[in-house]
Amino acid sequence: GNSVTQMEGPVTLSEEAFLTINCTYTATGYPSLFWYVQYPGEGLQLLLKATKADDKGSNKGFEATYRKETTSFHLEKGSVQVSDSAVYFCALGDQGGSEKLVFGKGTKLTVNP
Amino acid sequence: DAMVIQNPRYQVTQFGKPVTLSCSQTLNHNVMYWYQQKSSQAPKLLFHYYDKDFNNEADTPDNFQSRRPNTSFCFLDIRSPGLGDAAMYLCATSRAGRTSGRKGETQYFGPGTRLLVL
Numbered sequence: 001g002n003s004v005t006q007m008e009g010p011v012t013l014s015e016e017a018f019l020t021i022n023c024t025y026t027a028t029g030y031p032s033l034f035w036y037v038q039y040p041g042e043g044l045q046l047l048l049k050a051t052k053a054d055d056k057g058s059n060k061g062f063e064a065t066y067r068k069e070t071t072s073f074h075l076e077k078g079s080v081q082v083s084d085s086a087v088y089f090c091a092l093g094d095q096g097g098s099e100k101l102v103f104g105k106g107t108k109l110t111v112n113p
Numbered sequence: 114d115a116m117v118i119q120n121p122r123y124q125v126t127q128f129g130k131p132v133t134l135s136c137s138q139t140l141n142h143n144v145m146y147w148y149q150q151k152s153s154q155a156p157k158l159l160f161h162y163y164d165k166d167f168n169n170e171a172d173t174p175d176n177f178q179s180r181r182p183n184t185s186f187c188f189l190d191i192r193s194p195g196l197g198d199a200a201m202y203l204c205a206t207s208r209a210g211r212t213s214g215r216k217g218e219t220q221y222f223g224p225g226t227r228l229l230v231l
Contacts, residue, residue, distance in 0.1 A: 032217030043117075043203050043222035044156070051217035089155060099144065099207050099218045103155035 002027040006090045006104030013080055013111050021075040021107045023064075023090035032093035033057075033066055033073040034101065039086045047075075047088070080111045116140070117223035119204050125229045126194050134189040134226045136204030145187040146220065147179060148203040156203055162187060163209055194230045201225045 007022040025033065032051045036044040048057030053068035062077045073090060087106045094100035117138045126132040136145065143164050148156035160169045162181045176198070178190040191198055205220040 034217070034219075036222075041224075043119075043224045044205075044220075045222065046219045049217050049219065093217055099209060099220065100146075100158060100161065101220060105155050106153075108153075 002031065002092050002094065002102045004090050004092050004102055004104040007107055008105070009107040009109070011107060011109045013109070015082055015111055015113050016079045017111075019075070019077040019080045019084075019109070021088055021090075021109070023073045023075065023104060025071050025073065025090075025092050027071075027092055030068070033064070034091040034093065035062070035064055035073070035075050036089045036091060036103075037086045038089065038106075044089065080109070082111045082113055085109055085111045117204055117206055117221050119202075119223035119226050121226060122224060123227050123229070125231060126191075127231050128195065129193045132191050132194055132228070134191075134202050134204075134228070136187045136189070136223055137185050138204075138206045138221075139185070140206055140221060141184060142206035142208050142221070143184070144207045144209045145181060146205040146207075147177075147187070147189050148205065150201040150203055150225070152200075159189070191228075194228070196230050199228055199230045201227050 003026045005024050034049045035047040037047045038044045048059045050057040050066035056065045064073050064075045087108045089106045090104040091101040119136050146161040147159045150156040158170050159173045176192050181187045203225045204223045207220045208218045
């Protein structure tokens with residue numbers, strides 16, 4: 001079945017540091033890939049997504065590239081801010097038409113000033 | 114603004130006392146989802162509606178039921194809450210790819226209802 005393996009956290013960085021959160025997936029075919037972010041006490045928000053191989057999703061300085069050859073969708077940001085502190089979830093979209101998501105376990109990021 | 118609304122944000126119930134959580138949306142999406150999220154874990158899909166068609170996940174306990182009386186509203190009923198059901202419950206909506214013809218439709222989440230069972 002479909003699955004997502006995400007880098008274990010927590011991750012603690014200083015402001016302006018470079019961020020990478022690794023995500024790999026197992027799926028048949030060409031699923032859509034997502035990064036969702038959850039701020040404390042809130043629901044999830046879409047951060048970025050990619051629907052086919054070599055697509056790059058980007059938003060708020062975050063980027064991730066859909067790599068079919070390595071089955072990966074790693075999240076990167078060149079310079080993190082304190083406001084980026086949150087839990088980040090990598091997810092894979094089911095191709096059955098109802099867009100069910102399979103989530104990774106989440107990575108908690110703390111950015112210190 | 115179009116959005117997904119969940120009420121209440123916090124719900125306290127007693128062990129074994131039925132409780133209903135509600136979700137409404139102004140996005141006119143045809144798919145609605147209910148997730149359970151326990152502390153420091155990923156959201157776990159309980160079930161989803163594609164229009165009026167109910168789709169239960171295989172490992173969702175019978176204790177959890179859902180109703181969708183119209184496009185805008187969806188309810189989660191927990192018939193006999195146990196201590197292990199204390200969690201954040203997230204509602205989400207999306208268009209369905211089979212309807213829009215597009216891949217990778219975004220799910221829009223509400224803020225969640227945190228359920229405490231005493």
